[in-house]
Amino acid sequence: xxxxxxxxxxxxxxxxxxxxxxxxxxxxxxxxxxxxxxxxxxxxxxxxxxxxxxxxxxxxxxxxxxxxxxxxxxxxxxxxxxxxxxxxxxxxxxxxxxxxxxxxxxxxxxxxxxxxxxxxxxxxxxxxxxxxxxxxxxxxxxxxxxxxxxxxxxxxxxxxxxxxxxxxxxxxxxxxxxxxxxxxxxxxxxxxxxxxxxxxxxxxxxxxxxxxxxxxxxxxxxxxxxxxxxxxxxxxxxxxxxxxxxxxxxxxxxxxxxxxxxxxxxxxxxxxxxxxxxxxxxxxxxxxxxxxxxxxxxxxxxxxxxxxxxxxxxxxxxxxxxxxxxxxxxxxxxxxxx
Amino acid sequence: xxxxxxxxxxxxxxxxxxxxxxxxxxxxxxxxxxxxxxxxxxxxxxxxxxxxxxxxxxxxxxxxxxxxxxxxxxxxxxxxxxxxxxxxxxxxxxxxxxxxxxxxxxxxxxxxxxxxxxxxxxxxxxxxxxxxxxxxxxxxxxxxxxxxxxxxxxxxxxxxxxxxxxxxxxxxxxxxxxxxxxxxxxxxxxxxxxxxxxxxxxxxxxxxxxxxxxxxxxxxxxxxxxxxxxxxxxxxxxxxxxxxxxxxxxxxxxxxxxxxxxxxxxx
Numbered sequence: 001x002x003x004x005x006x007x008x009x010x011x012x013x014x015x016x017x018x019x020x021x022x023x024x025x026x027x028x029x030x031x032x033x034x035x036x037x038x039x040x041x042x043x044x045x046x047x048x049x050x051x052x053x054x055x056x057x058x059x060x061x062x063x064x065x066x067x068x069x070x071x072x073x074x075x076x077x078x079x080x081x082x083x084x085x086x087x088x089x090x091x092x093x094x095x096x097x098x099x100x101x102x103x104x105x106x107x108x109x110x111x112x113x114x115x116x117x118x119x120x121x122x123x124x125x126x127x128x129x130x131x132x133x134x135x136x137x138x139x140x141x142x143x144x145x146x147x148x149x150x151x152x153x154x155x156x157x158x159x160x161x162x163x164x165x166x167x168x169x170x171x172x173x174x175x176x177x178x179x180x181x182x183x184x185x186x187x188x189x190x191x192x193x194x195x196x197x198x199x200x201x202x203x204x205x206x207x208x209x210x211x212x213x214x215x216x217x218x219x220x221x222x223x224x225x226x227x228x229x230x231x232x233x234x235x236x237x238x239x240x241x242x243x244x245x246x247x248x249x250x251x252x253x254x255x256x257x258x259x260x261x262x263x264x265x266x267x268x269x270x271x272x273x274x275x276x277x278x279x280x281x282x283x284x285x286x287x288x289x290x291x292x293x294x295x296x297x298x299x300x301x302x303x304x305x306x307x308x309x310x311x312x313x314x315x316x317x318x319x320x321x322x323x324x325x326x327x328x329x330x331x332x333x334x335x336x337x338x
Numbered sequence: 339x340x341x342x343x344x345x346x347x348x349x350x351x352x353x354x355x356x357x358x359x360x361x362x363x364x365x366x367x368x369x370x371x372x373x374x375x376x377x378x379x380x381x382x383x384x385x386x387x388x389x390x391x392x393x394x395x396x397x398x399x400x401x402x403x404x405x406x407x408x409x410x411x412x413x414x415x416x417x418x419x420x421x422x423x424x425x426x427x428x429x430x431x432x433x434x435x436x437x438x439x440x441x442x443x444x445x446x447x448x449x450x451x452x453x454x455x456x457x458x459x460x461x462x463x464x465x466x467x468x469x470x471x472x473x474x475x476x477x478x479x480x481x482x483x484x485x486x487x488x489x490x491x492x493x494x495x496x497x498x499x500x501x502x503x504x505x506x507x508x509x510x511x512x513x514x515x516x517x518x519x520x521x522x523x524x525x526x527x528x529x530x531x532x533x534x535x536x537x538x539x540x541x542x543x544x545x546x547x548x549x550x551x552x553x554x555x556x557x558x559x560x561x562x563x564x565x566x567x568x569x570x571x572x573x574x575x576x577x578x579x580x581x582x583x584x585x586x587x588x589x590x591x592x593x594x595x596x597x598x599x600x601x602x603x604x605x
Contacts (some may be wrong), residue, residue, distance in 0.1 A: 016601060071439070071602055074442075074443060075442060075443075076439050076442045076443070076600070076602055077600075077601070077602055078598060095442060096445045096446070096447070097445070099442075099443055099444055099445040100445040102443075104443050106439070109436070109439075109440075111440045111443060113455070115356075115360065116356060120352070120356055123352065124349065124352050124353070127345065127348060127349050127352065128349065128444055128445065128446055129445065130345070
């Protein structure tokens with residue numbers, strides 16, 4: 001076993017057992033006596049190691065098993081088989097010991113107490129994590145600098161905006177200077193300014209203390225700005241583990257244009273779309289894809305081989321376009337390509 | 339170990355002072371809860387008084403004896419109500435909504451976090467009523483409290499409270515397997531009403547059931563009957579301590595086992 005690893009994940013598997021429920025009253029009664037078990041494999045045989053100080057992007061589509069893996073690394077869940085080691089501890093065996101050395105943020109759900117003012121929250125966390133007075137003071141000053149906490153220090157957590165809450169949650173996870181930070185969707189639902197601030201804080205924390213960070217996100221720019229290495233999982237299986245450069249080389253020139261169209265006959269639109277690839281300069285089936293659903297046309301293409309203007313010209317001249325936007329390729333689309 | 343206990347006490351104090359501050363802020367809420375509670379208690383006492391208008395005594399128990407038991411029952415119930423009210427929510431939506439995750443992410447015991455999460459001031463009313471009734475019934479019924487007896491009284495209240503908490507803990511921990519257990523908790527918790535009256539009035543089956551299976555009899559009738567001279571100290575106190583510690587042990591075991599079985603939820 002390599003001594004230098006901060007996180008070790010070996011052949012990790014988690015299977016949930018659910019029971020099929022019968023339909024109607026008769027079915028419910030029947031399932032009381034005879035239950036049919038369904039096994040759901042959320043995580044299948046995943047292995048990877050993470051070195052101290054790394055920032056890892058852990059990505060995959062919704063339901064790919066990201067959160068389940070994080071829950072095993074933080075000790076919330078017991079694995080069905082395989083093992084996890086974080087620092088010196090097996091998290092689900094020494095949960096409280098492990099908790100002293102990690103910080104966790106779930107973007108979807110706050111870890112803080114709804115009814116407590118932010119200030120009191122930190123005073124209580126100081127006690128829970130036994131943070132020494134002088135370190136506490138310097139951390140709070142530091143957080144105030146990067147998260148501007150004093151703006152809402154007196155408010156209760158319940159009254160915070162999403163952006164403020166996320167700042168408070170992140171600061172709370174970093175208060176005791178954990179060796180490892182697990183950030184599950186730390187930028188979800190935030191506007192660009194707040195996202196930028198949060199990324200800066202994450203980067204700063206990593207440089208200042210050498211904190212190992214594992215983060216999941218749907219935002220490609222989070223990954224580009226923060227991560228040196230990414231791990232992609234899909235349907236519970238490991239798809240890719242390696243540098244961000246490979247991904248950037250392969251998908252960095254991918255662009256996506258989304259059009260809102262108005263039309264009466266969808267089949268007619270489909271028929272016209274079939275002429276898109278043959279008629280636009282540089283378009284090939286392997287560098288351009290499109291999809292039409294409920295008035296929204298999404299075109300993915302490689303910026304290096306296909307001109308944006310060609311595609312725009314084609315769509316604008318053939319359809320009634322209400323609105324459009326040009327975006328970077330999203331993570332779901334990348335996962336699909338593997 | 340000792341510093342750990344000190345840390346837990348300090349933490350509890352921090353949570354408590356916050357809740358007391360919050361209670362002060364919503365005083366109307368507190369007063370309404372308090373009043374409603376007095377009305378309920380008044381109904382219960384009026385019922386006993388009404389029964390004794392018709393019959394001079396019940397299987398050898400006088401009106402003041404019954405009042406004493408009734409009052410005694412309110413004290414451990416009220417103390418438990420003040421401190422462990424969050425267990426009702428554990429049996430409710432905490433597990434099904436994945437809220438329990440957060441308690442597993444902090445380096446203190448999840449049960450402590452759950453208990454510290456809430457302070458229920460309604461319980462204060464129950465304790466006050468209980469003490470008033472016990473004092474009144476003692477004076478009228480000629481029960482004399484020596485310092486030793488007072489000490490025994492306090493010890494009995496402590497262990498009776500442990501029984502309440504343990505029963506709630508065991509039943510709410512079932513939610514780790516069933517996701518929710520509020521209805522089963524409610525069903526059994528209602529049985530504590532039985533403990534407010536002498537056991538003799540019940541069928542043997544119920545007597546055994548609320549002494550050994552869901553031991554609410556030990557939260558009122560059995561300990562109280564020592565003071566009424568109907569039971570020996572050894573039997574009342576011994577049984578109360580024995581069963582309360584057994585129940586607490588079981589409760590903690592089941593709770594910890596439940597954590598191992600906890601499956602969280604997807605996002």
